[in-house]
Amino acid sequence: MTAVGIDAIEIWSGNLKLDLPETFASVKGEDPDKYRKGLGLEASSFPDVYEDIVTMGANASKRLMERKGLEPDDIGRIDVATESAFDHSKPVSTYIAGCLEQVFEDDFRHANKGERKFACVSGTQAVDDAYNWIRAGRNRDRAALVVATDTALYERGDPGEATQGAGAVAMLIDEDPDVLGLSDEQGFGSMDETDFLKPNQQFPSVDGKRSVQVYLSRMREALEDYESVAGRVYEEDFAYAPFHTPFPGMVRKAGLLAYRHITRNTDIEDQLAEEIGRQPREEEYDSHDEYEEAIREYMDALKGTERYRSWYADVIEPTLTISSQVGNWYTGSVHIARASALMTAADEDRNFEGESLLVASYGSGAQAEIHAETIQSGWKEEIEAIDIDQQLENRYDLTFEEYEQIHNVHDLDKDVEVDAFTQPEGEFAFTGWGRMNERKYEYVE
Numbered sequence: 001m002t003a004v005g006i007d008a009i010e011i012w013s014g015n016l017k018l019d020l021p022e023t024f025a026s027v028k029g030e031d032p033d034k035y036r037k038g039l040g041l042e043a044s045s046f047p048d049v050y051e052d053i054v055t056m057g058a059n060a061s062k063r064l065m066e067r068k069g070l071e072p073d074d075i076g077r078i079d080v081a082t083e084s085a086f087d088h089s090k091p092v093s094t095y096i097a098g099c100l101e102q103v104f105e106d107d108f109r110h111a112n113k114g115e116r117k118f119a120c121v122s123g124t125q126a127v128d129d130a131y132n133w134i135r136a137g138r139n140r141d142r143a144a145l146v147v148a149t150d151t152a153l154y155e156r157g158d159p160g161e162a163t164q165g166a167g168a169v170a171m172l173i174d175e176d177p178d179v180l181g182l183s184d185e186q187g188f189g190s191m192d193e194t195d196f197l198k199p200n201q202q203f204p205s206v207d208g209k210r211s212v213q214v215y216l217s218r219m220r221e222a223l224e225d226y227e228s229v230a231g232r233v234y235e236e237d238f239a240y241a242p243f244h245t246p247f248p249g250m251v252r253k254a255g256l257l258a259y260r261h262i263t264r265n266t267d268i269e270d271q272l273a274e275e276i277g278r279q280p281r282e283e284e285y286d287s288h289d290e291y292e293e294a295i296r297e298y299m300d301a302l303k304g305t306e307r308y309r310s311w312y313a314d315v316i317e318p319t320l321t322i323s324s325q326v327g328n329w330y331t332g333s334v335h336i337a338r339a340s341a342l343m344t345a346a347d348e349d350r351n352f353e354g355e356s357l358l359v360a361s362y363g364s365g366a367q368a369e370i371h372a373e374t375i376q377s378g379w380k381e382e383i384e385a386i387d388i389d390q391q392l393e394n395r396y397d398l399t400f401e402e403y404e405q406i407h408n409v410h411d412l413d414k415d416v417e418v419d420a421f422t423q424p425e426g427e428f429a430f431t432g433w434g435r436m437n438e439r440k441y442e443y444v445e
């Protein structure tokens with residue numbers, strides 16, 4: 001069966017940067033190592049005054065379409081995944097299509113457009129929808145454009161403020177893809193949770209500590225569910241494992257949990273037993289609390305072993321490069337984790353066509369999804385075309401006072417006049433509101 005999956009990826013970062021260990025931590029009176037070592041974050045990306053989820057999504061999409069030599073007629077579906085929508089009715093995909101129609105000759109009149117919502121996992125769900133649409137044979141030889149775009153802001157003073165970020169990932173989903181083929185098998189872990197939500201409000205209500213626990217529980221369930229259809233996952237099965245990355249420290253926790261799971265009842269567990277003992281089994285303990293304590297001790301010991309550290313350095317660490325420089329991009333986050341891994345592979349001139357990735361997405365509220373992806377022959381050329389390093393290098397470095405101003409600019413309850421810190425060039429820009437309170441955009445040469 002012909003593969004269906006990701007044919008191209010483009011990434012667009014907000015044009016501003018906040019240095020977390022230096023600029024943010026020093027004003028907050030915090031140790032910079034909370035960011036560098038604890039959360040694993042160096043900086044956050046922010047949108048400038050003329051940027052938002054539409055401009056970032058449209059910019060990524062324009063580059064992707066131009067690079068692939070596509071016209072609007074080649075696209076049969078545009079789905080946008082976002083947690084930052086500003087309209088309860090008109091989907092962001094229509095705004096993005098409108099932007100693109102300013103620069104392409106034709107229009108997207110016959111494309112099915114929509115918006116997907118389930119916190120950060122909706123980017124992956126939109127990829128899924130596109131996959132199913134193509135597999136069902138309803139695409140008329142056209143590809144799907146999936147855009148995950150977010151401005152992840154928290155209330156000033158919320159602990160989540162440390163993990164903000166803004167950017168977009170555009171992905172072309174097609175038959176016989178150049179980059180990655182998606183597995184039919186998927187696993188889900190999904191429960192009604194109130195860990196992070198935005199009930200008709202711009203900034204999230206977050207129970208930060210609980211959200212971490214819910215992330216780990218749903219991920220474990222999704223992995224078990226995935227194994228129930230795809231067979232057991234072993235250490236050597238996957239070249240990289242990109243996870244949803246609200247901040248790299250979260251993935252450090254998830255990676256450790258995953259490693260304990262995939263090595264249980266294997267030769268690796270036996271080999272590690274000589275150094276740190278075998279994994280605790282619940283039936284060996286008098287109470288659940290004692291078992292939990294034993295698990296914590298085992299995990300602490302596992303974290304320090306050479307075997308685990310080397311697996312983490314090879315399979316997880318390369319997925320965190322972009323995230324550590326941009327913060328949380330919500331719906332785009334797992335997709336920049338995947339791109340980071342592939343960019344590392346390209347830098348290392350790795351020849352890994354046919355190898356697999358285990359991709360683990362997560363959305364608060366809460367749902368985790370896990371599937372596999374297979375590297376296709378054109379991956380390297382596609383990945384080398386992404387210029388995110390250059391974009392990150394070019395960001396304007398905000399002072400703390402400027403950060404406060406830009407947070408106010410993007411706070412929908414505030415009406416402030418702030419001059420842009422950068423000038424738009426070769427990109428879409430927000431230009432103001434129209435007569436029905438719609439947002440207006442123009443392409444700036």
Ligand code: CAA
Nearest residue numbers: 031033034037038039120159160208209211212215246364
């Ligand atoms: N040196 C080294 N490490 C340090 C340190 C120092 N000086 N100071 C602190 N640290 C470590 C802490 O030990 C901690 O690590 P561990 O969790 O491994 O112990 C880490 O740095 C963070 O420190 P705190 O726990 O003290 O940080 P906090 O309480 O201020 O906030 C947070 C952490 C709760 C995650 C907060 O950032 C938050 O609420 N974030 C938003 C919610 C979120 O991202 N949740 C993640 C799961 S939900 C999800 O994934 C969906 C989504 O995208 C939002």
